[in-house]
Amino acid sequence: MIVNGLIETFPKELKLLIAAFVIVLSVGFYTGLLFVGETSSANPNGIEEQYLGNEDDEEADVMRFKKSEQEMLTLVHGHILSMSIIFFLTGLVLVTTRLNSKLKIFLLIEPFVSVILTFGGLFxxxxxxxxxxxxxMFSGLLMTLSYTVAVFIILKQLVKSSSRYKQL
Known part of the structure; x- marks a missing residue:
C-alpha cells in the first residue's frame, strides 16, 4: 500500500480534523516548553538545579530542593507515556505526507529516541x-525541532491541493 502523499487525497472533513488536532496538540506541546523555560531557565545548570535542588547556593533567587524518587518516577513515567502517544499519533499523519523517505524515517523515529534520552537522562x-x-538539553532541543518540522510539513500538505485529485 502506498501512503506517500496520501494526505493530499483526504476529504476536506478529515483534513480539518487533522489540522485541528495538530494545532491543539501543538499548543499543548509548546505550552509545556514554556513551562520548562520558566522552571529550569532552559540551560544545563538550570536543568540540574530543577531536579537536584540548590539549597547550598546562598545567592539563589528561588530555593529548590532535590526531587524525591517518587516525584522523579512520576515525571519520567508520565512524560514517556504521554509523549510516545503524541509522537505516535503525529507519526501516523506524517506517514501519509509526500516526503523524502530518509527524512520521513528520521522524523518518525527521532522523537522516540529523544524521549528516552531526555527523560531517562533526567533520571x-x-x-x-x-x-x-x-x-x-541536546535531545530535548532535537525532539522539539523534529516535532516542529513534522507539524509544519503536515499542516503545509493539508492545505496543499493536488489538481489531479480535484476531480474525484
Whole structure:
C-alpha cells in the first residue's frame, strides 16, 4: 500500500480534523516548553538545579530542593507515556505526507529516541550523573525541532491541493 502523499487525497472533513488536532496538540506541546523555560531557565545548570535542588547556593533567587524518587518516577513515567502517544499519533499523519523517505524515517523515529534520552537522562542526572544534563538539553532541543518540522510539513500538505485529485 502506498501512503506517500496520501494526505493530499483526504476529504476536506478529515483534513480539518487533522489540522485541528495538530494545532491543539501543538499548543499543548509548546505550552509545556514554556513551562520548562520558566522552571529550569532552559540551560544545563538550570536543568540540574530543577531536579537536584540548590539549597547550598546562598545567592539563589528561588530555593529548590532535590526531587524525591517518587516525584522523579512520576515525571519520567508520565512524560514517556504521554509523549510516545503524541509522537505516535503525529507519526501516523506524517506517514501519509509526500516526503523524502530518509527524512520521513528520521522524523518518525527521532522523537522516540529523544524521549528516552531526555527523560531517562533526567533520571540519570537525578541519580548523580551530572554530565547527562547536556544530553538532556541536546535531545530535548532535537525532539522539539523534529516535532516542529513534522507539524509544519503536515499542516503545509493539508492545505496543499493536488489538481489531479480535484476531480474525484
Amino acid at each position: 540519570l542526572l537525578w541519580k548523580g550523573m551530572l554530565w547527562v544534563k547536556y544530553v538532556v
